[in-house]
Amino acid sequence: MSYKFHQFQVVGRGLPTESDEHPKIYRMKLWATNEVRAKSKFWYFLRKLKKVKKSNGQMLAINEIFEKNPTTIKNYGIWLRYQSRTGYHNMYKEYRDTTLNGGIEQMYTEMASRHRVRHHCIQVIKTATIPAKLCKRESTKQFHNSKIKFPLVFKKVRLPTRKLKTTYKASRPNLFV
Amino acid sequence: MPFKRYVEVGRIALVNYGKDYGKLVVIVDVIDQNRALVDAPDMVRGQMNFKRLTLTDIKIDIKRVPNKKTLIAALEAADVKNKWESSSWGRKLIVQKKRASLNDFDRFKIMLAKIKKAGVVRQELAKLKKETTC
Numbered sequence: 261m262s263y264k265f266h267q268f269q270v271v272g273r274g275l276p277t278e279s280d281e282h283p284k285i286y287r288m289k290l291w292a293t294n295e296v297r298a299k300s301k302f303w304y305f306l307r308k309l310k311k312v313k314k315s316n317g318q319m320l321a322i323n324e325i326f327e328k329n330p331t332t333i334k335n336y337g338i339w340l341r342y343q344s345r346t347g348y349h350n351m352y353k354e355y356r357d358t359t360l361n362g363g364i365e366q367m368y369t370e371m372a373s374r375h376r377v378r379h380h381c382i383q384v385i386k387t388a389t390i391p392a393k394l395c396k397r398e399s400t401k402q403f404h405n406s407k408i409k410f411p412l413v414f415k416k417v418r419l420p421t422r423k424l425k426t427t428y429k430a431s432r433p434n435l436f437v
Numbered sequence: 438m439p440f441k442r443y444v445e446v447g448r449i450a451l452v453n454y455g456k457d458y459g460k461l462v463v464i465v466d467v468i469d470q471n472r473a474l475v476d477a478p479d480m481v482r483g484q485m486n487f488k489r490l491t492l493t494d495i496k497i498d499i500k501r502v503p504n505k506k507t508l509i510a511a512l513e514a515a516d517v518k519n520k521w522e523s524s525s526w527g528r529k530l531i532v533q534k535k536r537a538s539l540n541d542f543d544r545f546k547i548m549l550a551k552i553k554k555a556g557v558v559r560q561e562l563a564k565l566k567k568e569t570t571c
Contacts, residue, residue: 331482332502333468356469358484400469406501408467411440416488420458437442437492 263361265291265368268298271321274312285320286310291364291384295322305383327359335400336363337390342371343381350385354397360387412437442492444473447499449517450490459530461521462490463512466502474502478509495520 268290274283286306292298299322303314336355341348353370355363364384371377392404417433419425442448448464457480466474468484475490476482482505497515499508512518521527539547 331474333466333474358468358474403467403469407445409443409445411443412487412492413440415491418454418488420454437440 263359263365264293265361265364266293266298267291267325267361267364268295269321269323269325270298270302270319272302272306272317272319274310274317283312289325291361295324298322327361330359333358334360334363335390335392335395336360337388337395338363338367339385339387340367340371341383341385342375342377344375344377352396354390354395354400356400356403360389363387442494444487444492445496446501447497447511449493449495449497449521450475451493452485452489453491454489461493461517463497463499463508464490465499465508476505476508478505478512493521493526494524 269287270290271285271287273285274280276283286309288302288305290298290301290305292301299319302319302322303317306317307313333356336357338353338355340351340353342351353367355366357363357366364387367384368379368382371382372379392401395401395404414435415437417435444464444467446464446466450462450464452458452460452462457477460477460480462475462477462480462485464473465476465482468474471488472484472486473490474482475485495515495517497511497517499511503511522531
C-alpha cells in the first residue's frame with residue numbers, strides 16, 4: 261500500500277545568536293509527499309508561530325513516521341483548517357482505516373471531491389485515534405458492529421490482469437453476485 | 438433472489454485481481470464500505486478492496502480480528518482446504534491450473550486418452566443403436 265502523503269517529524273530551531281545561545285527547539289509532525297516539502301512546510305508553520313525563518317534557522321532532524329500497527333483498524337479523527345473560495349473554515353472529519361497515512365489520504369481526496377479544496381489549501385491541525393464510543397459521524401459508527409454482515413450487491417466483472425482486457429465482448433456480463 | 442453470500446467476519450473469499458490472485462483469504466474485519474481486513478495463513482494481514490474479492494460459500498467461525506494462531510486453528514477445524522477443493526468451483530480451478538501447466542508430452546497423453554474414451558463411447562452407442570433397429 262503506497263501512500264501519497266507521508267508523515268514526517270521535523271525538528272528545528274532558530275540559529276544561536278549572541279543574545280540567545282540556546283534557542284528553543286521546536287518539533288512538528290506534518291504530512292507531505294516528500295522530505296523536501298516537509299521541511300518547507302515546517303518553516304511555513306513555524307514562521308506563523310514564532311519569529312524565525314528558514315534563513316535564520318536550522319533544521320535539526322527530519323524523520324519519517326511509520327504506522328506502528330498497520331494490521332489493526334482504527335477510527336481517525338482529523339481536525340483541519342481549509343481555505344474555500346470565500347474564506348477559511350475549520351472542520352472535523354472521521355475516517356476508518358488501518359494506518360494514519362491512509363486516513364489522511366482519504367481526507368485529502370474527500371476534501372477535493374466534496375468541497376473542491378486542493379491539498380495545498382488544507383492544513384491539518386490535529387489527528388487522533390478515536391475509540392469507537394467517541395466517534396461522532398454516523399458513517400464511521402455504522403461499522404462499529406462486531407456482527408457486521410452485508411451482501412455485495414453488484415459483481416463487477418473484471419479481468420484478472422490488464423493484459424487480458426479487450427474493448428469488445430461477445431456477450432453482456434452477468435452482474436448478479 | 439435473496440442474497441446468500443454475505444461479507445461477514447469469517448467469510449472465505451477468493452482474490453480475483455492483483456498480487457495475491459487465486460488465493461483463498463478470510464475476511465477478518467470490515468474497514469468500511471469498500472474495504473476489508475483480510476488474512477490468510479501465508480500472508481501478512483492487510484486491507485483489500487471488495488472489488489478484488491469474490492465471496493465463496495464457505496464461512497468459518499471466528500471472532501472479529503483473531504490472532505494468527507487462532508485463525509489457522511479455525512481454518513484447520515473447519516477443514517476449509519478440503520471443502521474448497523471438493524466443491525465444484527474449487528475443482529474447476531484445479532483443472533484449469535493443471536491444464537495450464539501441461540507440457541507437450543502431457544498433451545499427447547491427453548489426446549490418446551480422449552481418443553480412447555471417444556472410441557468406447559462410440560462402441561456403446563453403436564450397440565444401443567443396433568438393439569433399437571433390430
